[in-house]
Structure formats: structure tokens, C-alpha cells
Amino acid sequence: AQSVTQPDIHITVSEGASLELRCNYSYGATPYLFWYVQSPGQGLQLLLKYFSGDTLVQGIKGFEAEFKRSQSSFNLRKPSVHWSDAAEYFCAVGARNRDDKIIFGKGTRLHILP
């Protein structure tokens, strides 16, 4: 079965600074990989996903993520954060087996300093 680890519980960056949120997964083959964002009191919104092919994936709101098979990682990046990016971010991994499911990490809460 797959698993996912987000090593950072909280991250604080200044507005305008670059951002990288870490995600490591465990799975025996190439998985589906996702990043979701949750604003306070809201549901989850899909930012981007890796399916196959190009390992650098572009998403909404200026986010991108890079799949690195050798490191079992799928880190989320943004070159310049905005105050509205303050939220909780979840990495998730899905198996390519029909009977399997999508498992989420515990999340990283992003704080933005003005």
C-alpha cells in the first residue's frame, strides 16, 4: 500500500518570497501524485497532479511541482507567494491498481508574513 509524508507541519515565508513544500511518498511503482489546498473553513481544491510524462507539472495559482523518482518526492513550489496563499496544503498519492485508493499526507500549514 502507498503512504505519503509531509515533513513540515508549519512553514512561514514572507510575502514575495519563494516557497517549496516537501512531499515524500512510498509506493512500489510510479504513483499518481496530487497537491491539494485548503483555505480555512473550506473544502479541498486540486492544485495540480502528476499522471505521467513530463516530471515538472504546472498547476493553478502559479504553483508547480516536480516528480523525482529517485528521491520518491513530489515537492510543491511557487516563485513568489501572495498573502492569499496562506492555507493548508496536502500531498496525496494514488495507486495505479484499480482496487486502491488515494492516501493523503498530514498537511503543511503555510503562514505568510507581510
Place this chain on the structure above:
Amino acid sequence: NAGVTQTPKFQVLKTGQSMTLQCAQDMNHEYMSWYRQDPGMGLRLIHYSVGAGITDQGEVPNGYNVSRSTTEDFPLRLLSAAPSQTSVYFCASSYDRGRDYGYTFGSGTRLTVV
């Protein structure tokens, strides 16, 4: 399209009571799942379904039942509510694996068991 609709949005139960959280989607998605979200725990999978008539257990299934009699609906039943089931519950749905794979989430049900 309404997307994924969850009802109710808020609910307070007494210990030992039973109830059903409703989830409906109008996107003809094959896959549906129930997650619970607790502080510091991320989203944990309760039950999931890969199609009508097919359900399976996730990470934390105890105390919950599901059924999938139609493609559109995936209700979650709490058999005898306990304070440990106080949580925010999210229903999600997705197309089958392929380029459109990835969950769309409902807005959540906040459940308090007293």
C-alpha cells in the same frame, strides 16, 4: 453541475445515536470516498467505492458503514456515535484512473458528538 453535495453541513449528536451523512455527485464519477479530517492528522480514508455495488475499507473504517447502490450516491452511516467520531467529514468523487483521475471534494460536514 452541482459537483459533490454533502448534507448536512453541521450536526450535533448524542453518544449512542445513529445518523447518515449524505453525499451525492452529478458528474458520473465512478470513484467515491469518505475522509475524516482531524487537527494534526490530515485526511484519513474511512471507506471508498470504485463503482456501484462495490465498497471497501480505508484506514479508519470502524464505527462506519457505507453502501453504493447508485453511481450518484454514497451515504456514510454512523452506527452508534462516539465522541471520538467528532470530526469534519469530506466526501469526494473522481473519474476512473486516467488523465482525469483526481478527487473533487464536497464542502464537508462538521459533526460533534457529545
